[in-house]
Amino acid sequence: MTVSKILKQIIDSQTTKNVVIGQLGLGSITKLKQLITLLAHHKDKQLTLKLFVDISDTSGILLANEELTTLLCPQGSISLTAIEGCQRVIVSNCKLTIDFYLGQYLTQLQALPMVNDGFVDGWHVTSDADQTQLRQILFWQLAKLSKNDAQFSLDDTFTEVSQLELYTQAEQVGLYRYADNIPGNIQSGDEICFQERAAMRAQSRALQAPYPICSAAVTTHATCSNLGIAIIGGGVASACLALSLAERGQQVTLFCEDHALAQAASGNKQGAIYPLLTPDNNTLSQYFQQAYLFSLQRLKSLAAQGHPIDFDLCGVVHTGHDERSRKRVAKIINGQNWQPSIARAITAEQASSIAGLKIDDGGIFYPMGGWVSPQDFTRAAFNQAKAIAGASLKLNTQITDIHYKDGGWELTSNTERFGSFKALILANGKSITQFPQTQYLQATGFRGQVSHVPSRAKLSKLSSVLCAHGYMTPSNNTLHCLGASYVKNAPNTDYCPNEQVENLHKIQHSYVGQEWVEDIDVSGHSARVGVRMVTRDHAPMMGPAPDIDSIMTLYQDHQLTPQSRKYWQSHNAPVHQGLYVLGGLGSRGLSSGPLAAESLAAQICGDLMPISRDFVALLNPNRMWMRKLLKGKALEVGVEV
Template identity: 30%
Template sequence: MISNAQIHFNDSGTPVADNFDDVYFSNDDGLAESNYVFFEQNNLPERFESHPRRHFVIAETGFGTGLNFLNSWRRFQQRTPTSNLERLYFISFEKYPIKLEDLRQALKAWPSLSDLSEQLCEKYPLALQGCHRLEFENGKVILDLWFGDVQTSMPQIAYKKCGLVDAWYLDGFAPSKNPDMWQQSLFDSMAHLSQSHATFATFTAAGFVRRGLQQAGFECKKVKGYGRKREMVVGQLANATAHQTTPAYFQQNKGSLKNIAIIGGGIATSCLMYNFAKRGVKTTLFCEDSMLAQGASHNRQGAVYPNLQGEFGIPSEFYAHSFLYALRFYQTLANQNYQFAHQWCGVLLQSVTDAKKQQHHKIAASSLYPHQLIKPVSATQAQEIANIDTPYGGLFIEQGGWVSPPELTQAVYDAANDLVAPNSTHFNTCIEKLERKQDGWYLKSKDAEFGAFSEVFVCAGEHSDRFEQTKDIGIHGVRGQVSHIEAGDISQRLSTVICHKGYFTPSQSGEHCMGATFDKHSKSRDVTEQDNITNREQLSQFYKDTEFDKSLGQVKSAKAAVRCCFNDHTPMIGQVQDKADIIQAYQNIGKGKFYDFAEQEYPHEGLHIVTGFGARGLCTAPMVTEHLVASLFDEPLPYSERVHEALHPSRLYIRNLIRNKI
């Protein structure tokens, strides 16, 4: 579990870390110190004007109060119109994040940064381990805030062979106060993550720091320090190392991104469009329905909450950070006046069976998650939260709630079009065939052909395996029906989403959403009366003796859709893999050899899959699609390396090669 920093403010109003007995910034002028030591000594004023790429990456050891980030953000805003830079990435590591109230107090010292400080405080994340991606200015400024020990966090970052970082702020408490951080392993990780000729600057001139950086491959020199400090060290990486974290079979083959087609129409499709749009890239959408959100995204109310476990494995990391990112994204849309029905009323997970009780107890006992994310509640507390007579305790996710999936899908789509209008959209267009020719990909419907496209993204839910190139992805359908039941006098009081085996929402327009059924390997969208009966009986199974249940009226209507899933219950994003190509390139894996691989041919280069969200698309689609688009632009990735591999289309083939099942 991540612990918050314990701090106090000295007589000068400067925050001091109790555990390290050291100040977060200079008593004299912390902002001037930050600007001189890190921004100027990395030569960033000039580099912001002449950088060859459209994004610049700064990495920092020790986020502290965020002063270095805020100063860099302000200076990025001040770049000239002739600068090639469009996006600033700031990656920062913090083992002991300060509390939000302490952050607000510390940043009051810099009124010139108050507009940026307010935005940072508004999005400042919970003390949860892992990477929190915070976006500002519609994605032009991105803060990847890694909570945890820098020594264990850095190796979790996925990157390519030529590195990632352009400039390092080697900050943190003084080496004498914080020896655990200032280790050779840190300097080596910096070198591994760096672009060729990446620079660094640090306030210290300690000899062992300079020697360690030199051993890692940095050229170092001493320069004048800030204020009363006589010397500091700056330098540059001579050559990027060939080290990388991502195995070859989980690499993302890059396309040209000149002309992009998306096949789909749900929340993941809109999010994909949006993440291209915020990078200034237009897309062409092909939707087989007459309007958006007619598939799995068409329910009236969808619950938004993460699927957490009693250990912080890949699923918990994936869902927790996806959920928090989605909340920030949806709140940003609402703040920008995009309209969609929603209510952040919390989600109450009820311990309705012994198995559920054990599961919930394990999560609560793990102490992995801050209570602001998920906390145990007694039956009495649950009744107070829900405002109805529920006999169960459980877990409460206070930041969760519900949204209208169709309205949200439309809002995200509208936001994407406002960023790069006009995107092109073809409704009532069912793409039946994909064909790759010399000049790109062509999409064929019954009556027309569209193309050429450099990239095609298949984001079509349960129909994502309809094409010859995607037929072996291994997706299967799980049909679900949600019933709309008439609210009663008592059920109208329900003030949170409750989950038993299914879910039940607060009333909207006099009705609750109740469900959903779970029919494996079915792709039927037909509404059945039997499923309405099943949903009603399931609710009564757990609440039959309550006044809440007795007050409910009749089922008025229902909607059925197909959740598309993979056997490992994780979405799939990335370039479509060819089974024969994978087997040919990586056949040594079946012999226990993870080396001497053949060159992969990528017969489907430029064709990507984005599907398998199951019942959690509202929670995961925003960050999953952001991760995919960032990878295509060679930008820092929001998910850790292990989550990146868990999402990749190669994963199922590689697992079967390891198990000798291919």
């Protein structure tokens, strides 16, 4: 049996439009090719392939294989990297979604956030799978994720002994061999297996209770389309969300208060794109790596689809600017064995050669990073959403009130009323706290001014993004971007001459005594000001909007005791039904936003998100409060935590 044959059987026998196949092992490129070719003949189907792949030298080489990346995307927009966790590859406007789960199979399976029911139509094990990991506990995880009629197959190349052993293990969890299973002939023992699976799902869902995962409609793609989803936004977060929803066939309306898209934080001429790493590679750092890879894929595939986007993935050179920051940079790069395509250590000579300008410090090089025009990125994502599912845009429409009525959300502007919408997402940047339902979310506005500097003399040689005390980009349309100031709760977004000079000083301070720094001229007073919404833990906010009034009511009876901790661990945290938040993208929204958007779209549609349960908790908008409640600590709403 090969996975293509199984897929063909499933496609032929199933009425559902969406087919989900799980596979342990990467298999060969030839077989993946057969699969993709087969799918191309079934234009009415949408396939999700979940590949669980061990990180080893062999799989590392295969993942980096050019033939594979070209196969996944002929325009070469895919950059697979051997890091733990899920890397989602979207092919042909979501007709084929491939999730590469890298790491120990069991760890990856257990980390999956649980959607409502089993969703996998069939499992396949390739001969390159690590057989030492194929134990009963793993088979139960496969069963937990499976539909009741899901089946199981192996590559023909397994020995007879292995086949017997593996098929027997699969049978014990109610997964039957393809050829053996006669439809309708479910064996009586299976009922016990199905009950066990249901219990496992319930257990997984219970673990998620503090950080609930809520779909806006619990049905699958085919029937949950045309929900009518509203987004308030207009920046990169909302545009990427509109695209991810459009890829799921959803009707989206985007309400934007400005005259055009990307006029707020996403309106800069150039923004740097590179991951946020920490020496201990904590959950945030892990999220950023996956998110960064997803952003790169989104960006490159939108460009390959013909959308005009100014960008250059020329790499980012990150150095320190004083003793403390130099130590920090060294700690990051020496703290982990980073994949070289994510980050590598560089000497001062290498930094100079990469950047095209003299630099006296070594540091970190992010070879796949670079810069992008956030405005172009935003427009491209929205236009693609429009092209594939008719996403609509209401400009010059400031939403002043939102309220829930009769199972839907109604929106009000100064002149009109809109709705009702089954789901409403607030992706409105610095105004994320403007509505009563979200007023206590913990995100703070930091004003930032980006200076525009004419490209001239030595400075024009800059060939990678520089990041030290502030950042500087290679020139685009004869201008470099230099930034950015960082002012908390600033009263306005007017141009500020002092911040212009401050930006210059930061670069002078970072590259002391370099001749090329003298070419930086900020005297033209050309700049752009925006506000980024920053969370205290630097993670974006993605998920259902917490219902803080209900949390506070429950808190009256459940606080500060071991029992109260248990209560919050085991009860679904209250949320506003159908209301979601995508914001707090801070200073790295270009890297962190698109994956958060993709995950939210999946959540709203009841699909499996391409992120782990830990990431769901990391990003949940209720996390600041829940972390306290789960520790039995006091809660004060309206106070920064």
